[in-house]
Amino acid sequence: MAIDLFLKKPQNEPFADRALTAAQLDVLADIRLFLSVPHAVQELVSAEKTPTLPIVLPAYERLIHLLSLLKRKLPKLAPAIQASINKLKKYLSKTRTTRIYALAMIINPTVKFHWLEKNWTADECKAAKEAAMAALLEHRRALRRIGQLGAECLRSSSLTSVSVPSASRAARAQISGLARLDDLERELSMESVTSPAPPTTDQLSPLSAEEKEAAELAEDKQAVQDEWDKYMADGVIEKREELDDFDLERFWMAHKRTYPLFFRIALDVMPAQASSVPCERVFSSSKETDTIRRSQLSPVMMEILQMLKFMFRSERLDFNDNWVSREQDMVVADVDPSVLEDMIARRDISELDRLLAGSS
Secondary structure, rough: OOHHHHHHHHHHHHHHHHOOHHHHHHHHHHHHHHHHHHHHHHHOOOOOOOOHHHHHHHHHHHHHHHHHHHHHHHHHHHHHHHHHHHHHHHHHHHHHHHHHHHHHHHHOOOOHHHHHEEEOOHHHHHHHHHHHHHHHHHHHHHHHHHHOOOOOOOOOOOOOOOOOEEEEEEEEHHHHHHHHHHHHHHHHHHHHHOOOOOOOOOOOOOOOOHHHHHHHHHHHHHHHHHHHHHHHHHHOOOOOHHHHHHHHHHHHHHOOOOOHHHHHHHHOOOOOOOOOHHHHHHHHHHHOOOOOOHHHOOHHHHHHHHHHHHHHHHHHOOOOOOOOHHHHHHHHOOOOHHHHHHHHOOOHHHHHHHHHHHHH
């Protein structure tokens, strides 16, 4: 080891007695293995550009399982590992009574309500469903109040359609036009149902305010139930090829008209991150903004500058973007080096490719 060579030099003899023993190195290796497990999960839930709250509960449940396995492998660290497990379970018990965690799980189409039914008690699942239905109803009632019910309720100048690389601008315009026709059909269909019929001598007296409110509430509850049933009936995303290319934000941008109420919940939930690490990074970088020469910045201007700095930093050109090596690219070829050298010397690239592909 480099440390041993360093300590064997004459000028470093005074420090030789401070070298770690083999037993101490083994202990450090065990501690490193122990800490690597929660570190992997922490990295997963500390992402800045993707929603993390919808994955945090399954990640922590898996962390508890991994730590339980680690207790058997590292019996001398079992007390410390058990203390970590107890802390995680205490945290998870609190999440089961917090509505946003249930909503975050439900809007994740790779798990929906299935994970809750598998890992939570019947009472906890019932409470989670009631909370989700209440949130859906709240958005439905809000749309009715602002007069967007029946139209494309989620159309907003702040929302843009996801650009699909395989579709041309003309094709996207055509899709938008077809969507507009669907909106018109939905508006007209609803108007034909809700518009009052021409007055006749036999017509019943108009509903009172209380009766009208009760009728609208019943209609909204039925609409919420219908969307819930449709969302759950569509199942979860389970195919490996779909999971490998899954993006929660793009999923909801693509399905905002299919599940309009769930989409509004997704807009509420996805900005909430599971870890405070991204916020702490922005906060820590504030010392670079609030320097001595900028000591008169107002709180509002400080917030604006921090947000702009974070946005511009995230959009910087990155030549390594999407350069992620696949596992098969990292496999060492089982080929005689002399054969490779001969093919390279002869510039027989096609035969070299074939040989490397066959050895992987």
